[in-house]
Each structure stands twice: as C-alpha cells, then as structure tokens.
Amino acid sequence: MSAKIMDGNALAKEVRAEWKVRAERLTKKGVQPGLAVVIVGDNPASSIYVRNKAKACSETGIYSEVHEFPENVSQDEVMRRIRELNNNPRIHGILVQLPLPPHLESSKVIASIAVEKDADGFHLYNVGALVTGNTVFPPCTPYGVMKMLEKCGIPVEGQHAVVVGRSNIVGKPMALMLLQKGATVTICTSKTRELAEHTRRADILVVAVGKPHIINASMVKAGATVIDVGINRMPDGKLTGDVDFESVKEKAGHVTPVPGGVGPMTITMLLGNTIEAAERAQPPEHGFNHN
Numbered sequence: 671m672s673a674k675i676m677d678g679n680a681l682a683k684e685v686r687a688e689w690k691v692r693a694e695r696l697t698k699k700g701v702q703p704g705l706a707v708v709i710v711g712d713n714p715a716s717s718i719y720v721r722n723k724a725k726a727c728s729e730t731g732i733y734s735e736v737h738e739f740p741e742n743v744s745q746d747e748v749m750r751r752i753r754e755l756n757n758n759p760r761i762h763g764i765l766v767q768l769p770l771p772p773h774l775e776s777s778k779v780i781a782s783i784a785v786e787k788d789a790d791g792f793h794l795y796n797v798g799a800l801v802t803g804n805t806v807f808p809p810c811t812p813y814g815v816m817k818m819l820e821k822c823g824i825p826v827e828g829q830h831a832v833v834v835g836r837s838n839i840v841g842k843p844m845a846l847m848l849l850q851k852g853a854t855v856t857i858c859t860s861k862t863r864e865l866a867e868h869t870r871r872a873d874i875l876v877v878a879v880g881k882p883h884i885i886n887a888s889m890v891k892a893g894a895t896v897i898d899v900g901i902n903r904m905p906d907g908k909l910t911g912d913v914d915f916e917s918v919k920e921k922a923g924h925v926t927p928v929p930g931g932v933g934p935m936t937i938t939m940l941l942g943n944t945i946e947a948a949e950r951a952q953p954p955e956h957g958f959n960h961n
C-alpha cells in the first residue's frame with residue numbers, strides 16, 4: 671500500500687485563495703488587514719521566516735510591517751514598540767519572531783501584545799482560551815495541521831491521536847485541538863518508555879520532536895495518518911523531517927512530506943488569524959460574523 675501524500679503547498683494555495691477573498695472584502699470596506707512582525711537580532715533563519723511572511727502577506731492582500739531591533743535592544747524598548755502597535759489601527763495582528771535573545775523575557779514580551787492582536791496565539795489568555803475550548807487564535811502550526819486533516823477529509827472524532835512532543839508552540843496545543851475535536855489523545859515525550867508501543871496504536875500520529883527520522887515504518891499502524899511537523903537540516907544542507915518518509919509512505923494511509931507538508935500551512939494560518947483579527951475589529955454593521 672502506498673500512502674496518499676498530503677501536499678502542504680497545494681493545500682496552502684487553496685486556503686490562501688479563500689483568505690484572499692476575505693482580505694479583499696475587508697479592503698473594499700476601507701480596512702486592509704495588517705500584520706506587524708517584530709524581530710530582534712540577526713538570526714539568519716528568523717530573517718528568512720520573516721521575509722517569507724512578508725511575501726505571503728502581500729500575495730494575500732495583507733499589509734505588513736517588519737520592526738527590526740538590534741540584538742542588544744532593551745526589553746522596555748521592544749515592549750514600548752509593541753504597545754504602539756497595540757494602539758495602531760492599521761495593525762490587526764502582531765507577531766514576535768521567536769526565539770528572542772536570552773536577556774529578553776519572551777513571556778513578558780508576548781504578554782505585552784494585545785490579546786485581540788495575538789495572531790500567533792501565544793499570549794497566556796489565548797493559551798487559556800484554547801485549554802477551555804473557547805479558542806480565540808489557535809497557534810498557527812497545530813491549526814495548520816487541523817486544517818490539513820479537514821481538507822483531506824480525515825475524521826478526527828473517535829480516533830486515537832498520538833502526539834509526539836509537548837512543546838508550548840506545537841505538541842501541547844496540538845493535543846488540545848485534537849481533544850477538542852473528539853479524538854482520544856496520547857502525548858509522548860522524551861521520558862516516554864516504549865515510544866513505538868504508543869505510536870503503533872495511533873490512527874493519527876503527529877510528530878513534533880526535531881530529531882531526524884525518529885519515526886520509521888515499524889512504529890506506524892498500517893493505514894494511519896502521519897503528520898510530520900519536524901524540520902531538521904542535515905549535514906548536506908537538505909531539510910528532512912522527524913519521520914522516515916520513504917519507509918512510512920509504504921505503510922501509512924496518509925503522510926506529509928518535509929519540506930512541503932506542514933511548513934507552508936503554518937504561515938497560511940498566521941494570515942488567517944490576521945484576517946480574523948481584522949474582521950473582529952469591525953463594528954457589527956459591517957456585516958462580519960462576530961461569533
């Protein structure tokens with residue numbers, strides 16, 4: 671059996687076309703959705719992500735600004751800029767590119783973002799909202815995974831989902847979102863004994879570890895859906911996932927490749943959250959659904 675490949679580039683294109691219609695609708699009413707990205711230091715990987723985000727914004731009809739600070743910037747200065755952005759009506763979503771340099775307290779910086787502009791969904795209020803099932807802005811990577819499952823017609827309710835990894839940005843919110851949709855969820859970590867015994871029971875297996883090919887075909891149930899969030903740069907410069915794609919694709923029902931799987935969906939969902947924020951900021955007479 672050969673798995674269906676969940677093509678993140680194609681799915682992202684489809685979803686972005688839907689977002690573009692929503693952005694145009696707002697722009698016609700005189701409110702172009704706007705995203706501000708705050709970046710500190712000159713981490714080359716972060717700069718690439720930020721450039722990609724700016725490009726994706728312009729292609730989707732979203733206004734974007736990049737606010738760059740030198741590595742040694744003070745926390746006060748960054749937080750002062752975030753407060754200005756909180757009060758700027760041109761901006762509906764604010765994203766702080768992580769990781770920040772060690773002298774800055776990420777939790778305090780994120781906490782200074784207005785909850786209604788927290789397009790990344792990392793503010794503690796939004797984390798709490800996710801836990802209670804009243805999601806405001808779902809974190810972009812797990813939101814992208816949920817969108818992929820939906821677009822590929824993969825049922826979640828009643829399925830056994832296994833999430834490998836428990837980070838605050840991927841593993842934990844992923845598990846909560848699957849739980850919210852009615853899956854029975856197991857979370858595995860570096861402390862889990864007999865990882866394969868858990869992964870082999872998964873109908874839906876999401877892997878977010880950051881270790882190349884930690885999951886191989888022997889650890890996957892035949893016909894399972896395998897979502898690889900991991901991005902690992904190999905010594906030859908190529909990117910690879912946490913899943914041994916070549917062996918797993920012969921056994922799984924659906925599988926995501928790396929690159930070209932979850933990655934393109936993450937930025938797509940950031941665009942969606944920014945548009946959502948702009949829609950919510952409109953008075954009800956503009957005809958937007960404020961549910």
Ligand code: NDP
Nearest residue numbers: 811835836837840859860878879880899900901932933936
């Ligand atoms: P973290 O390093 O924050 O978390 C990794 C998790 O993996 C931890 O919870 C850790 O467990 C767990 N882990 C480590 N070793 C094992 C093991 N042997 N067995 C089971 N679990 C293990 O990483 P992130 O969540 O931030 O990212 C994970 C991967 O996803 C990375 O490759 C990252 O680059 C990628 N990523 C991709 C995105 C995309 O858009 N596609 C977006 C964000 C991340 P413990 O807590 O016990 O240490």
